[in-house]
Amino acid sequence: MLMDLELYRTFLAICDTRSFTAAAGLVGRTQSAVSQQIKRLETTLGHTLFERESSPVNLTEYGKSLLRPARTIVSTHAEAMAKFKRTSFAGIVVVGIADAYVNRIMQEVARLFTMLYPEGTISFVIDDSLGLTRRIADGSIDLAFVTEGNCPTRGPVVFRDRLVVVGPSDVNLSGADPLPLAVWDERNEDEAPLTAALEAMNRNYRAVCVCRSVHAQHLAVTAGLCVAVLVEGSMVAGERAYLESDGFPVLKELTVRLERSSAKRSQVIDFLHDQYLSFFSK
Numbered sequence: 001m002l003m004d005l006e007l008y009r010t011f012l013a014i015c016d017t018r019s020f021t022a023a024a025g026l027v028g029r030t031q032s033a034v035s036q037q038i039k040r041l042e043t044t045l046g047h048t049l050f051e052r053e054s055s056p057v058n059l060t061e062y063g064k065s066l067l068r069p070a071r072t073i074v075s076t077h078a079e080a081m082a083k084f085k086r087t088s089f090a091g092i093v094v095v096g097i098a099d100a101y102v103n104r105i106m107q108e109v110a111r112l113f114t115m116l117y118p119e120g121t122i123s124f125v126i127d128d129s130l131g132l133t134r135r136i137a138d139g140s141i142d143l144a145f146v147t148e149g150n151c152p153t154r155g156p157v158v159f160r161d162r163l164v165v166v167g168p169s170d171v172n173l174s175g176a177d178p179l180p181l182a183v184w185d186e187r188n189e190d191e192a193p194l195t196a197a198l199e200a201m202n203r204n205y206r207a208v209c210v211c212r213s214v215h216a217q218h219l220a221v222t223a224g225l226c227v228a229v230l231v232e233g234s235m236v237a238g239e240r241a242y243l244e245s246d247g248f249p250v251l252k253e254l255t256v257r258l259e260r261s262s263a264k265r266s267q268v269i270d271f272l273h274d275q276y277l278s279f280f281s282k
Contacts, residue, residue, distance in 0.1 A: 005077055007041040008070045010034055011049065015067055018056035018237050025104040025233030028159050028280045055169055056237050089268050090119040096132040096144035097124060099214045101256065103234035104161070105145060105280060112279060113272065120268075132259070139263025143273055148255040155259040158280045159233075163190055163251035165242040166235055167227040174227075174246045178204035182217045182228035185210065190252070191229045197249040 006027075013023035014034070024031040042049055049063035059067065093113065097106055106124070113122045125135060129146035133153065136144050146153060167173045173180065179198065183191055198205050209220045209228075217228040222238035229251060232241060242248040258280075260273050 004040075005074065007037050007044075008074050010037045011041060011066070011070055012074060014038070014050065014057060015059065015063075018058070019235070019239075020057065021232065021235050021241065022103075022237060022239075025161075025231075025235065028105070028108075028233075055240075089117045090121075091268070092121045092123055093117075093143070093269060093272060094123045094125060094141040096135060096141045096146070097126055098129045098132060098144075098146050098256075099126050100147070100231045101145055101161075101234060102126060102214065103218070103236055104231065108279065109145075109276065112275060116272065116275065117268070136259045136261045139261050142261050142264075142266070142269045143276070144259045145256055146259055148257050153257045153259060155257040156277055157255055158258040158277055159256050161231050161233040161254045161256065163229050163254065164232045165194060165227050165246075165248045165251070166221055166230045166232075166239050167242050168221055168224045169238055169240040171224040173224075174242050174248070178206045180208040180226040181205055182209040182211065182220045182226045183207045184212055184217075193249060193251055194229055201247075 010023065010027050010029070013027050014020060017023050020034050020038075021031050024034045027034065029037075038049060045062075045066070047062040048060050049066065051058045051060055095109060095113075097109065110122055110124075113120065125132065125141050125144075127135070129150040132141065132144040132146050133151040135141040145158065146155075148157075181191075181194075195205065208226050209217070211217060211220070214230065214234070217230060218234075218236055218239070220226050221228050221230075222236065227242060230239075231254065235241065244250060258273060258277055260269065
């Protein structure tokens with residue numbers, strides 16, 4: 001039976017993250033698209049693969065039996081494609097990722113590079129979008145995934161996401177008084193719409209965690225300490241989004257662009273740019 005390889009990739013992403021939301025970020029699709037893909041796979045196979053009512057998501061017995069074959073299919077395809085595309089490039093490519101998207105794309109960025117250039121080295125720079133565009137301009141990094149609007153951008157759109165209020169999945173903090181927040185700092189514009197909305201609703205809140213690290217904010221949320229304004233596609237297991245139905249405001253949409261430095265010309269960087277654009281914008 002022929003099966004769309006993307007269905008298996010999505011299936012494995014859910015298995016690895018145990019969350020449809022987190023898997024959506026991993027494969028670069030919306031949560032609804034991920035759900036539709038799994039329904040297609042289940043319809044084709046004639047079996048239910050996940051216990052959707054559980055949190056985190058669990059595999060059914062049939063889903064467990066599919067796990068190993070699915071990994072074999074995906075890895076075999078990746079190895080076959082890599083053999084055709086490999087080059088003798090043994091240099092270094094520097095890739096910048098805005099810290100808000102590390103959870104969503106870094107794993108696939110590294111994996112795709114290694115498949116294409118097994119003798120090469122990828123060096124990551126994690127910074128905010130403004131810092132990354134400055135490095136693109138001075139040529140210290142070759143490619144960068146940055147947020148449109150936070151800095152000058154001219155590269156192609158690679159994917160879209162949105163900011164949401166994220167809380168722990170095992171503790172409902174939506175009604176906490178005061179609402180405990182993890183904040184970047186007092187001037188962060190991404191958090192301003194949330195605090196303004198809370199004040200308009202006469203909701204009490206207080207900062208219980210101040211940290212200029214997206215990773216640290218995720219840790220604070222999954223520990224059950226607070227909620228935070230984070231990128232929906234970068235959510236991890238142990239988190240849930242608080243949306244309008246929970247009494248929280250709609251936050252801003254995000255457009256992510258792939259910037260390329262013009263400081264040096266390289267066929268390797270050109271090809272890698274095109275491969276990343278194709279992979280993440282599908």
